[in-house]
Amino acid sequence: MIFFCKNHVHPCLLCLGIVVLVAISGCVEEKKQPESTCLACHEAMADSSHQMSCTVCHQGNAESSEIAEAHVNLIAQPAHPDNIATICAECHREQADSLPRSLHYTQKNLVNLVRKSFGAKEDIPNLLEIPIIENPEIPLELSEDLLRRRCLRCHLFSSGDEYSATKHGTGCAACHLNYQDGELSSHAFSATPQDTACLSCHYGNRVGFDYYGRFEHDFNHEYRTPYSAADFTDRPYGVDYHDLAADVHQRRGMLCVDCHGAELMTGYSSDLPNTMSNPEAKTCSSCHEKTLLEMELPSGVTPTPDGYSFTSKSGSSHALPVMKNRAHEIYQEVSCQVCHAQWSFNDTGTNLLRSDLDDYYSWDRLTVQGSKEVETLLEHNLDYDKDELPPEMSDKITGDMRLGIWYKGFVMRRWEEPLLGRADDGTIQVVRPKLDISLSWIDEDEEVHFDSIPSLAPNQGKVPYTPHTTGPAGIYYEQRLRDFLRSEEASQDSK
Structure with a gap:
């Protein structure tokens, strides 16, 4: 049986697997117990692989009908990374052991990409190793405060931002439990994560949102077209979005996990490993090249x-x-998306400011920030009938509050024909100005410690990127390539 309370939804109320739904009958049979008093408050929902007592995963005392006694030593989130090794691993040992090596767990690619662009010389193994810096003295330390308190709202230790489409479980539950309108909708374990689970993290102008043809509006309400007469819209992803051309695979009904399979969660180092020894690992060629x-x-x-x-x-x-x-x-050293991407994200001049000041009026027209925490604080403090909240923001890993609010803005947000560049191996790929960012910090005494410190990333912060906007190459794909090669040649001649 799987349970949720009629009056309050508890996150992650089951022992979860990580990649595939494995019916471990021996494990389940061992752990079957008589129905408990949990059913007095919790409603049962079917999941054939978890027909066991609540206490197998949640601990607590199933013999008591008193809430306080029944919840002694209760584990509310058994699928949280802190509990996986002792709870989920009882039945899903292989997946539990491999999870700490996965990119979803470590976030090391994102974390080290940002840190290196502000001076880091060495990588750190995972997001938990990002130093806690209250008073940064160098740009790297400021970037690490940015990561912990603004960027890392989506990871397996977090249940996501507080918008209706961005809430999810922690650990295994982040992918394998379904949420609707910000609430856990079922305790039935899903072996195949739905795209709504993927989009609870992969939203905004990031890979995943583009698969559905979505481009996030600007933050300033004057640019959030079309205008609406409604006083309030849900904004399920924090910021409304334009509907553009979706990826052809999405239009054919394919899920994210059709291409991004189990390798994402079992320790592989790439989101699309190019290996035919793993049938779950797909590349464009492995599905579309006849010889393969x-x-x-x-x-x-x-x-x-x-x-x-x-x-x-x-x-x-x-x-x-x-x-x-x-x-x-002919074009074997050209990424597929160079010709087949229909459009690409090109947000330039991303400016991030940490402000320790209690001055909020400047942000009156920019309360929508893509962060529920920032949005809530601004709307509260701009209401002069309410007691002012301190200018603090939480650490998205520990939950601790610290002085300073991270605000975000852009010089330009646009979608357009993909920009091209060279990857480290010399292949021509789509690039985007992902690291075209600058950091600033003004403290509570109005002293400016950092003023628009730019990223050290080369090529105006452009990095290789795979737009998920696949479509027919059309008749102008060669012109796109010729224009890039001509501009590259002209740039070399001018040196």
């Missing part, structure tokens, strides 16, 4: 009299096109 398909069929792909078909984990099935255009042979 003849060697090994990725999961979901089956041969047909006319070629191949692909069946999504959503249940949808459709013909799988195989590369035939001669351009694929």
Whole structure:
């Protein structure tokens, strides 16, 4: 049985697996217990793989009908990373052991990308190792305060921002329990995470949102078109968005996990590992190049009299096109998205200011910040009938409050034809100005410690990026390449 309270939803009320729904009958049989007094307050929901007493995962005292006694030593979040090794690992040992190596757990790529762009010489292994710095003395320390208190709202130790579409469980529950309108909707474990779970972290102008053709509005309400006569809209992702062309795979009914499978959660170092030894790991070529398909069929792909078909984990099935255009042979050192991306995020001049001042009037038209914490504080303190809250912001890893609010703004937010650049291996790829950022800090005495300190990242902060806006290459793909090669040649000649 799986339970949730009629009057209050407790997060993560089951022993969760991490990647796949494994019916470990022996484990379940061992842990089956008679129905307990939990049912007096909690409503049962079916999950065939977790037919066991509540106390197996949640501990507590199932023999007492008194709430205080029943909840002694209760573990409210058994799927939280702090509890996985002792709770989930009882039945899901392999997944639990591999989770701390996964990018979803460590966030090391994002964390070290930002730290290096502000002077870090060495990587740290995971987000938990980011130093806590209250009074930064160098740009690196300021960037680390930014990471802990503004950026890292989405990770397995956090239940997400407080918007209706961005709430999720922690640990295993982040992907495998379903939330709706900011509340846990079911304790039934889902082996295949739905896209709503992915989008609870991959929203805003980040990979994932573009898969659905979404581009976040500006923060200033004057630019949030179309205008609405309503006094309030839910803004499920914090900021409203424009509806652009969605990725062709999304329009065909494919889920995120059709391409980004189990390898994301089991310790692989890349979000799309290029290895055919793992049938869950897919690249564009592994599904669309005939010679690779003849060697090994990725999961979901089956041969047909006319070629191949692909069946999504959503249940949808459709013909799988195989590369035939001669351009694929000519341009072998060109990323697929160089020709096939329909549009790309290009937000330039991202400015981040830590302000320890209790001056909020300057932000009257920018209360929407893509952060519920900042938005709530601004709206509260701009209401002069309310007692003012201190200019503090929480550490998104420990939850501790510290002085200073991190505000965000942009020089320009736009979508356009993808920008091109060279990756470290020389291939031509789509790039975006992801590290075109600057940091500032003014303390409570109005002393400016840092004033628009720019990132040290080369090439105006442009880094390789894979837009999830795939579509037909069209008739101008070669022109896109020629324009890039000409500009590259002209740049070299001018040196």
